Amino acid sequence: MAPTTYTEEVVCVPRAGTLYDVMELILDRGMVIDVFVRVSLVGIEILKIDARVVVASVDTYLRFAEACNRVDLERDRTSRTVPELFGGGGGGAGAVAQGLGKRKVKKAVGAVEDKVKRAVGEGDEDDEPEPDDEPRPRRRTGSAAPARTRRRSEED
Amino acid sequence: MAESAAIAATAAPRSVYVYGVVHARRVLPPGRTGVGEHPAPLRTLRAGELAAVVSDAPAGLRAKRRDLLAHQELSLALAADGPVLPMRFGMVAPDEEMVRRQLESSHGDCLAALHRVDGRVEMNLKAVPAQGDLRSLVREDPEVARLRTAARRTPGYETSLRLGEAVARGLTRRATATAAAVLAELSEVADERVAGPEVPGCVLNASFLLAREELRRFRDVVERLAAEHGGHVELRLTGPLPCYSFVEPAWAC
Incomplete structure (x- = not known):
């Protein structure tokens, strides 16, 4: 069986109970036999990636604009203002990201997992409209984005 | 998903869910079960040097989280101690005979594919x-x-x-x-x-x-x-x- 420990920041070892990063491979890759029938995937909507950049929402754009406006080009390049705003990334990304509260990360993970569960139809409830529970905290300022690469190590 | 127009599986009583293809000599990992609300026991169907890992197909099978996980975890377990050709999720054969016939007709290709992923x-x-x-x-x-x-x-x-x-x-x-x-x-x-x-x-x-x-x-x-x-x-x-x-x-x- 696959090992279940995480030794690297960006490496996720697949383990029992998680589908998050490989669902599209299970559904879209693998061997196919033409003469066999396939279980219907109709109506399945799978949340695959919690991508805040590409999510085209007014909320996202306004958050970006606000952060962008706060960038002070005159200040020292090593300023942490922007990375702090986004809760990670940028300049001293690693250190800042790791300093994030676990609680926040966990909360985000919970929401994502929950959404995935519903999306793949656990409990036969996948026809229900999905409540608006974006995995990221809705605050427009402050640490809006938990460090994604840490997610799996925080899931436990 | 690309397969959104896939045909609904008709769960005929004899139909089998196929998880993957391995060498005939492989032994199934212990303690594993298949898809379904009451996870079906696994078995192998052999043909020549190949074996398909299958279980009975549960009636009304859909792509539930539970079933995706069962599929994924069995694939992982099979891959952990030997080469496997994992099936895409949700492949159901009408009966065992059809699986055997498929193994026979693509025997050479499957062996070559197993060789390609062996140790990888x-x-x-x-x-x-x-x-x-x-x-x-x-x-x-x-x-x-x-x-x-x-x-x-x-x-x-x-x-x-x-x-x-x-x-x-x-x-x-x-x-x-x-x-x-x-x-x-x-x-x-x-x-x-x-x-x-x-x-x-x-x-x-x-x-x-x-x-x-x-x-x-x-x-x-x-x-x-x-x-x-x-x-x-x-x-x-x-x-x-x-x-x-x-x-x-x-x-x-």
């Missing part, structure tokens, strides 16, 4: 735009710089929205370019690579085939690239996986 693993890499380094984006992206100036001059909803859109575009563009460089470098340390299905939000989804002994080295390279390019792109490496992306797309019929 799949590693999947996804890249999403990083959001941290806005300072350099403002410096380097003329559109962002222009709209930022405009937004400061005339603060308001409309100017903020335009600026925010430009930032999102800029971050994605930058991440896409960086991901291409990452992909090129990683291709040097893998035996093969293929593009994964498009995933919303990802600027890169790629799978790599590499020898199990190369795992350490591959991870190290990804770690280095993640550190080097962290300002532009966030990398997520998943694996070792069963070689979903490196089996033939279809059996000869």
Whole structure:
């Protein structure tokens, strides 16, 4: 069986109970036999990636604009203002990201997992409209984005 | 998903769910069960040097989380101690005889495919735009710089929205370019690579085939690239996986 420990920041070892990063491979890759029938995937909507950049929402754009406006080009390049705003990334990304509260990360993970569960139809409830529970905290300022690469190590 | 128009499986009493194909001599990992509300016991159907790992197909099977997990975990377990050709989720054969006939008719191809993945693993890499380094984006992206100036001059909803859109575009563009460089470098340390299905939000989804002994080295390279390019792109490496992306797309019929 696959090992279940995480030794690297960006490496996720697949383990029992998680589908998050490989669902599209299970559904879209693998061997196919033409003469066999396939279980219907109709109506399945799978949340695959919690991508805040590409999510085209007014909320996202306004958050970006606000952060962008706060960038002070005159200040020292090593300023942490922007990375702090986004809760990670940028300049001293690693250190800042790791300093994030676990609680926040966990909360985000919970929401994502929950959404995935519903999306793949656990409990036969996948026809229900999905409540608006974006995995990221809705605050427009402050640490809006938990460090994604840490997610799996925080899931436990 | 590409398969959204797939035919609904008719769960005839004799139908079997197929998990993967292995060498006939393989022993099933103990304690594993298959898909379904009451997980079905697993068995193998042999034909020549091949065996299909199957269970009875439960009535009314759908792609539930529970079943996706059962499929994935069995594939992982099978891949952990020998080569396996994992099936795509949800393949149901009308009866055992049909599975055996398929194994026989594609015997040579399947053996070759098993040989190809023997001792190898799949590693999947996804890249999403990083959001941290806005300072350099403002410096380097003329559109962002222009709209930022405009937004400061005339603060308001409309100017903020335009600026925010430009930032999102800029971050994605930058991440896409960086991901291409990452992909090129990683291709040097893998035996093969293929593009994964498009995933919303990802600027890169790629799978790599590499020898199990190369795992350490591959991870190290990804770690280095993640550190080097962290300002532009966030990398997520998943694996070792069963070689979903490196089996033939279809059996000869």
